[in-house]
Structure formats: structure tokens, C-alpha cells
């Protein structure tokens with residue numbers, strides 16, 4: 001008898017972790033960090049309900065930290081098994097996880113320096129070394145070919161269209177009768193540039209479905225028009241457009257649209273600076289794996305990469321970053337982090353916010369408590385590197401670049417199923433969107449849907 005336990009992303013959007021027990025062995029699908037509210041983040045420090053060394057393997061849906069970032073911690077606690085994922089997920093993990101380790105070490109140093117810790121000294125959740133050890137356990141295999149991940153359990157990845165390398169995980173547990181368990185991971189969107197549409201799945205006995213935007217519809221695609229207006233107006237004022245962007249996934253989309261707009265002569269050809277070491281590395285992965293992406297981003301004749309504009313510059317050193325921050329001529333600067341919580345974008349904001357000619361353009365969701373949220377809510381000054389910086393620049397936000405399916409897109413994907421799964425568990429959503437989606441699927445499709453709680457166990 002197999003069972004499934006919800007160790008994360010249960011009535012919340014982070015910490016994705018699902019424990020499968022079958023034939024006396026244990027497997028974890030996704031191994032994400034909890035992020036955001038403190039009560040959630042504290043869960044990263046609690047011991048797992050089962051010892052890490054009792055797990056035989058891990059399977060990852062995609063490389064985002066809320067699905068992979070706990071892996072170094074798991075390894076530090078004694079997990080020695082293999083971590084199955086797609087090849088692109090493995091490559092992106094090589095960028096994401098060591099960075100997460102460096103950040104965790106930095107957090108611990110900060111806590112010690114400012115004394116805001118009950119533990120003396122504060123220790124990092126995990127270290128860069130733990131992250132590098134975790135990487136050595138990655139075991140990539142291709143899409144749509146089943147491979148054994150536990151005795152009696154096979155896994156297959158099917159493209160989810162959410163991020164380079166992202167996949168639904170289809171687990172088949174040996175019978176009789178065999179049980180087919182589908183984990184949606186994060187579900188991508190339809191008719192978007194860069195990534196393919198989410199693949200069609202036709203059956204599952206048990207489905208775990210994400211519900212981030214279960215109660216919402218994304219704004220209609222405007223073919224970059226809003227972005228074009230912002231760039232044109234800022235250039236006319238003689239200012240810069242500063243774009244805080246999530247380093248993996250979002251940066252590619254911003255560059256894609258700038259290139260399209262240049263080609264259509266909808267914006268002037270300006271220098272475009274990409275100032276984020278992690279984004280530069282991720283961009284190389286996207287360029288190297290363009291055959292996994294939408295046809296329209298495969299490089300044309302004589303091009304090296306589709307992800308560049310006419311005057312595209314990669315910023316490497318911190319010194320160069322500060323020089324770009326000080327320039328006063330029209331330009332576009334794309335830099336991380338996406339919610340302006342850290343990273344090099346802070347140099348650009350510190351130098352650029354006081355100048356009314358500039359625009360700061362946020363491209364994604366801004367969580368409560370971040371500088372990004374303060375700015376989009378109209379803060380007149382923000383603290384950066386210990387100094388108050390007045391805000392005179394225009395603040396804009398684009399909502400159209402989400403990488404998660406909205407309510408209509410989720411239902412569209414479900415409509416491919418030839419018969420309802422025996423049961424569907426909604427995961428990866430806040431209670432509001434999750435409950436709305438549950439009610440909709442029950443009433444419109446007549447499926448059996450549940451919204452399990454943190455640490456709940458169900459039989460398969």
C-alpha cells in the first residue's frame with residue numbers, strides 16, 4: 001500500500017515537498033524551501049518528519065528555489081540518494097543552489113553582525129558547500145522516457161511549459177493494479193513566447209495540481225505595447241528604464257519583448273545592460289537549449305542567441321555595475337533581484353530613484369515586506385544600503401509576464417483528461433485561490449477535489 005504525505009506547498013505557495021512511501025521505501029517529489037512569512041520560513045529549520053537518510057531518492061519538477069532549495073539542507077542532514085530531474089533542470093540547479101547557499105551564509109553573517117538571533121552564533125540553513133555536494137547527486141534524464149526511481153516505481157517527465165526544463169512528474173507505481181500519480185509542478189501558460197505550451201496529459205489516477213492563480217485571470221497579452229510606451233516616454237525624458245527582474249525566466253522574457261519592439265521600430269534602439277551574474281548564466285542555458293523552447297526564439301541565420309537586442313551589453317564586475325548606475329543617458333538596465341530585496345539592482349535604484357526622468361519597471365509579483373512592494377505602493381523614499389533614498393522616478397508594473405497558468409488555463413489543461421482522476425489534490429496555492437479553484441472544478445467538471453493540509457497523509 002502506497003501513501004503520500006504533504007510536507008509543503010499545502011495551502012501555501014512555497015516549500016513544495018511530497019513524500020511518497022511505497023514498498024517500504026521513501027521518495028520525495030520536489031524539495032523546496034519555504035519562503036515569505038516568518039512562520040513558514042521557520043519550517044525550513046524544523047526537522048523533516050522522516051529522517052533524511054531514510055529517503056531513497058528525490059524527483060524534481062523544475063529548478064525554482066521553492067521546489068529545489070531545500071535539497072542542500074537534505075544532503076547536509078544525510079540524504080545520499082539520487083536526485084532525478086531533466087537535463088535543463090540539472091543545469092539550472094547548478095546556478096540556483098550554490099547561490100542559495102551563499103545567500104544563506106550571508107543571512108547568518110548579517111544576523112551575527114546585528115545580533116538579531118537567539119542562537120550564538122547563528123548558523124546558516126545550509127552552506128554553498130552543501131549545495132555543491134547536492135549537485136553531485138543530480139541524475140538527469142530526458143523528457144517522455146520512463147526511468148525507475150524506486151524499486152517498483154517509474155517516473156517520467158512531460159514538458160510543463162513553466163520554465164526551461166520544467167516537467168510534470170508522472171509516477172507509475174507497480175500494481176496490481178498500477179497507480180498513475182501525476183504531479184503538475186508549476187503549470188505553464190498557453191500561447192506565450194519562449195516556452196512551449198504545457199503538454200497534454202490524458203489520464204491520472206491521482207493528480208496533484210498547482211493552484212497559484214486558481215481564482216484569477218491574467219491580463220490579456222498586449223504584444224509588448226505597454227512596455228513600448230514606458231520605454232518611449234522614458235527615452236524622451238532622457239531617462240533610464242531600470243527593470244528589477246527575477247534572474248531565471250523573467251529576464252529572458254523582458255529581453256525577448258525589447259528585441260521584438262526594436263524590430264517593429266516601436267522603441268528607439270537604446271543600450272540594454274543585463275546586470276545580474278545569475279541571469280547571465282541562466283541566459284546562456286536558455287540560449288544553449290533553444291531547441292527546447294518555442295520555435296520563435298530559435299536563433300535566426302548567423303545569430304548566436306535570440307536573447308539579445310541591437311545594443312546589448314552584459315555587465316560582469318561590480319565596478320562596471322556601479323559605472324552603469326552612474327550614467328545619465330537613456331538606457332535600459334535589467335538587474336536582479338526581482339523584488340529589489342538585494343543584488344545589484346540596488347546600485348541602480350540608489351542612483352536612479354531620485355531622478356524624475358527615470359522609470360523603475362517591476363515585472364512580477366511584489367511580496368509584502370519587500371522594497372518592490374513599497375515602491376509600487378507609492379513610497380516617497382526607501383532605505384538602500386542603510387541610507388534613505390528619495391523616490392522621484394516613475395514607478396510602473398507589468399502584470400502580463402506571469403509564468404503560471406491562470407484559472408482559465410488550468411481548466412483548459414484539465415479538459416484534456418479523458419476521464420476524471422480518482423482524486424485531485426490541490427497544492428501550491430494560498431487558501432483563497434485554492435478554494436475557488438476547488439469549487440470550480442467540482443461544480444463545472446464534477447471531479448473529486450481535496451485541498452490537503454500541511455503534514456496530512458493520504459493512501460494512494
Ligand SMILES: [Zn+2]
Nearest residue numbers: 062064162186
Ligand atoms: Zn516555478
